[in-house]
Amino acid sequence: MTLRLHDTRAQQLRDFVPLDASNVTIYVCGPTVQSGPHIGHVRAALSFDLLRRWLEYRYGRVTFVRNVTDIDDKVLANATDDEPWWALAYRMEQEFSAAYAAIGILPPTYEPRATGFIPQMHELIATLIERGHAYPASDGSGDVYFDVRSWPAYGELTRQRIDDMEAAADTDPRGKRNPQDFALWKGAKAEEQSDATWASPWGEGRPGWHIECSAMARRYLGAEFDIHGGGLDLRFPHHENELAQSTAAGDGFARYWVHNGLVNVDGQKMSKSLGNFTLASDVLDAHDPLVVRYALAAAHYRSSLDLSESSWAEAEAALGRIRTFLERVDRQPGAFEYTALRPEADDAPSFDALPVGFCTALDDDLGVPQALAVLHETVRSGNSLLDEGRTAEAHLVGLQVRAMADVLGINPQSPEWTRTGDDGATASALDALVQTMITQRAQARADKDWAAADRIRDAIAAAGITLEDTPDGTHWSIDG
Structure with a gap:
């Protein structure tokens, strides 16, 4: 099987061939930390978490770098006297x-912060000036710009002509040669915080937004690496500018460009600038984190995602079906000792534990929706085997279900999703109440009081709980 990814630069699916098959390298643009995350930020990070997990199972080792932009116009604007920018x-x-x-x-x-790599940015800027692709501003402001017309390939990532582009609005245009030239270094301004500047060969100032990623990617992954990722909204100007400045400096830079789709609200992208965002903390307060993960992962990573209350309900029901099947199969005699599917585990199930259809789906541009369809079809077949009493085969299916859920990070039996604290206490209390009702129902049936037994069962069902009568007792689960 060959993994294929949609490369934004090529605008087509490409076979993925890493520079080093023993160490896949990825750089993903992380957050600008001027305010807290909305659910769109979390969806973006999850998209590349899923890609990383699949690459790890395919290749074994992945070096994954995600930066933090901790110095930026917006960070400075949101600072107060009581809480400085840093x-x-x-x-x-x-x-x-x-x-x-x-x-x-x-x-x-690695998770580098922009402020930790000022010398590396200076080095890169100096190289660009030396090569004739950057220049200090003519107005003596201390700004340094990338000269877009000096680089014929500028615009190749987003298939744009320079003359059709809007002017770069990241600095005052007075010192520019071309309106589209973008800032590599921003000279200090009297109205900005005095501790938000660094010395440079061009005067006191701070880095432009784009130069940081080129410098940090080079530092951690070298002059050329496998995958550069980020949200669709970063293609221009951020990624276009990264590509231009890095390649103009002589670096091969990213061999594949992968972009995730956005979260929409009423047909518009969710963003802080539009004020239509839903904070991640509010979503996580209202829903189980595993449900949130499933709901955000269920759509293809390149598609736009419209979230509604039904999204969470559907995710909860889907997880309930997986959980119920795994609990059913675990109750059968002859259960296997399961070890999570990990390349480094000597006693882990082999790669063959994953169904071919599941692997094919993920190899086709990380087709998580299709992979989930295989997982749920496998759950259905496993339940049918249990209904027919074919427990040995059902145990093998259980291994497959766990392996697939582990790859996607949605195994409800994984320790990270085990309820603790107040949630654990609530679950224990619910179990005690349901077990009491099960005992009362069993006694009513023993007394041949069928009406009472039916009333108890109906009351349990009305609460959304399913009972399963088996030779070794009655078991319950939440309806899914």
């Missing part, structure tokens, strides 16, 4: 990390 950036970074962790997004291999 404190705000750190607090917001923690909110993003908490939201990512809540839905099981793996931490990056």
Whole structure:
């Protein structure tokens, strides 16, 4: 099987061939931490978490870099006298990390902050000036710009002509040669915080937005790496500018460009600038984090995602079907000792534990919706085997279901999703109540009081709970 990814630069599906099959390299643009994450940010991070997980199972090792933009116009604008820009950036970074962790997004291999790589940015800017692709502003402001007309390939990522582009609005245009030239270094301004500047060969100032990613990707992944990822809204100007400045400096840069679709609200992209966003914290307060992960993963990563209350209900029901089947199969005699599917585990099930259809779906541009369809079809076949008493075969199907759910990070039996604290206490209390009713129903049936037994069963069913009578007792599960 060959993994194929949609490459934005080529605008087509391409066979994925890593530079080094023993270490796939990915750089993903992380958050600008001027305020807390909305659900669109979390969906973007999850898209690349799913890609990373699949690459890890396919190749074994993935070096995954996701940056933090902790110095930016918006960060400075949102700072206050009581909370300086650097404190705000750190607090917001923690909110993003908490939201990512809540839905099981793996931490990056490296997570550099822009402010930690000022010397590397200076080096890259100096190279661009030396090569004739950048220049200090003519007005003596300390700004340094990339000269877009010096680089004939500028616009290749988004298939645009320079003359059709809007002027770059990241600095005052007075010192520019061309309206589309973008800032590599921003000279210090009297109205901005004095501690938000660094010395440079061109005067006190701070980095432009785009230069940071080129410098950090080079530092951690080298001059050329496999995949550059980010949201669809970053293609222009951010990724177009990254590509131009890195390649103009002589780097091969990213070999594949992968972009995730956006979360929409009433047909418009969810964004802080439009004020139509839903905070990730509000969603996570209202819904189980595993349900949130499933709902955000259920659509193809390149598609737009319209979320509604039905999205959460459908995800909860789907997870309920997976959980109920795994609980059913675990109650059967002869259950296997399951070890999560991990390349580094000697006793893990082999790659063959994943059905061919599941692998084919993920190899086809990370087709998670199709992979989920295979998973649920496997659950249905497993339930049929249990109904027919074919427990040995059902156990093998259970291994497949767990393996697929582990790859997608949605195994409800995984320790990260095990309820603890108040949730655990609630679950224990519910189990005690249902078990009491099951005992009362069993006694009514033993007394041949069928009316009472039926009333108890109906009351349990009205609460959304399903009973399963088996030779070794009655078991319950939440309807899904």
